Amino acid sequence: MSISLFYAEEGTLAHELAELKLAKELGYISRQKYTKRLKEIRLAPIYTDEMDKATDLHKDFCVERFNEAKATNKDAVIMLEQRLDYSPWVPAGFGTSDTTILSTKKLEIIDLKYGKGIAVSAYENTQMKLYALGAINQFGFLYDDLEIVQMTISQPRLDSISTFEMSVKDLLEWADLVVKPKAELAFRGEGDFIAGDHCRFCKVKATCRARAEEKLKLACMDFQKPPLLSDEEVVEVLNTIDQLVSWAKDVQEFALTKAISENKLWPGMKLVEGRGSRKYADEDAVRQALTAAGYDQDLIHKKTLNTITTLEKELGKETFNELLGSLVTEAPGKIKLVPEQDKRPEIKASPAADFQ
Template sequence: MAPRSHALLNASGSHRWLHCTAAPLLEENFPDSTSVYAKEGTLAHELCELKLQKYTTAMAKSTYTRKFNKIKKDELWQPEMDDTSETYLEYVKGVMLGCTATPVVAIEKRVDFSRYVPDGFGTADCIILSGDTLHIVDYKHGKGVVVDAERNPQMMLYALGAIDAYRLLYMFNTVKMTIVQPRVNNISEWEIPTAELLEWGNTFVKPRADEAISGNGKFEPGDWCRFCRAKQQCKARYDANDSLYSALVSNHDPRLISMTELGEYLRRGKDVAAWLEDMKDYALTESLNGVTVPGWKAVEGRGSRAFQDTDAAIDTLIKAGIDESILYERKTLTLAQMEKTIGKTQFNDMVGDMIVKKAGKPTLVEESDKRPRITNQPTAAQIFNVSNDNNGGN
């Protein structure tokens, strides 16, 4: 295949194409769809930008109010966006106030990292330049995946672009990157010496980007497959999961595997469940399109009963003597739903001190997860206290 170059390698997909250099060209065969969550994120970003513009420029109050009201009229508007954007603003203010030299702030700055990635560019939410430090702050509205700033390739690519943009004016020794993800209470910070970042760009990113656009990319299935547009039909992912699935089911007697093997299977098998769901979605879509998937067919799911006109049916029941109170159920919203509807600040002002935190259900995560390890076993301190108590009783 002839080498090609166009804006194929975006920063947001870099975690994927830096691992699987074959992905970008394969993904071109599949439509790029935008979810409602992505649109919500865009709206929340608009508000973050507006608030930061107001803080850093002489924006008239009337201009701010008009723009804010326009955002509020959007059908995707949610009161919690006012709170989450405030968290972002407060963080950026904190960075600016903590700078030892007068900071220069660039908001929604287009950065060009094509020195490393052909036609590579992106938009950094906020860049703060101060002394020999470059700060990159990124707002994330999603709450499905907690995003870590450490070695985050999207942030690192933005940083490479920002270094390029300001290299004639500034000499940066350190790059600080922050992800502000208020809906999961995540503020993740990480810093790297500029020289190390440039080395990463030249020796890690550049060769992989060149390989990805060359048409000779290598398939590398992994947990990054879950956001790949080719994930339902990718043969490499199929082969990897199929062999792993076979290995898992051939272990007919789980009592014989060691803890080391169990840990390894769990790590390597993370994608199997997601992959099976993707296979099912794909097979259903194809079956509904009239394609035969041997051994499978699409059928109508178990239906449910419903009134043609609920209001009319309830009216009839009441007129027939059924007490209205037994036809309706009054339910409170969940705490999170109330907070979202009322807005975090107002909600906390009113009932914040009435909230207690209940422990969540134990869940298995990878060792790298930041939450502390829990166990049902008593700790040494507890054993010690128990034995002291026993001694005291003697």
């Protein structure tokens, strides 16, 4: 299974688990059906304890938001995995909102992001705004007093909750003046392809020519004229190198998947098998064989403490710090050069360091 396919299936299972827990909490499903489906999910090969904890956090957050809505309007409604149609602005456009909450004057769309690679912001998030348009399109006639749209992205594995709020009036104006004209162009196969951070979610990110040309600007920089890069050129490389590496990996994974699953032959390339990893076929049989041969148990078994990360998850951060905080040391991290907007605090280089 390719990495991208694994993450997709992992995300799908996490969403299903989160929906199941919310449905149970809200009384939308019987205990018998909940227990049966929960058991099936936990037997899936990609299920982990981390998935259970993350979906619990998301479920609690959604219930909290719904309770807040009911506090101002006892008739507030919450919908799970609601299909939303925004085709009045985007031809054939639709999406599925993980959680939709409707109450007096306010609509909230909550989206679960299970990934932990990049924190996704709700600020001016196009996907979330389109979902909100879909909700207004379908339910606006029932809630004709809607004034505010609140869009929230819940990313429990990163302890990240991002919320963006705007008026219904501004949202509809954006839909009419920005979305609709661009969507009509795209539907006719016209308009421009623009590479950006959004490319990482695109189905053709590996073979998109616009993205390739954008990334190859860095790879094709003329390092001969002048002989040394200017400070500005060095910074340009530093700011785009991660994107270039990400793009190269996408192309590599695409080509490998095609070669394996479709027997595609790439000119000048071939499939080979890398070094395999060894494991015991039967651990009990190994123990018995070594014991029968007279070897000591200390040689057979290795006893070590669980890792810091494992114990911190099991005990909880507060208990872990209370019991073991004074017994844990932390070595300095590897120094990196990052853009100024990075949230980590700046450190000063040693004046004695010889950078020449």
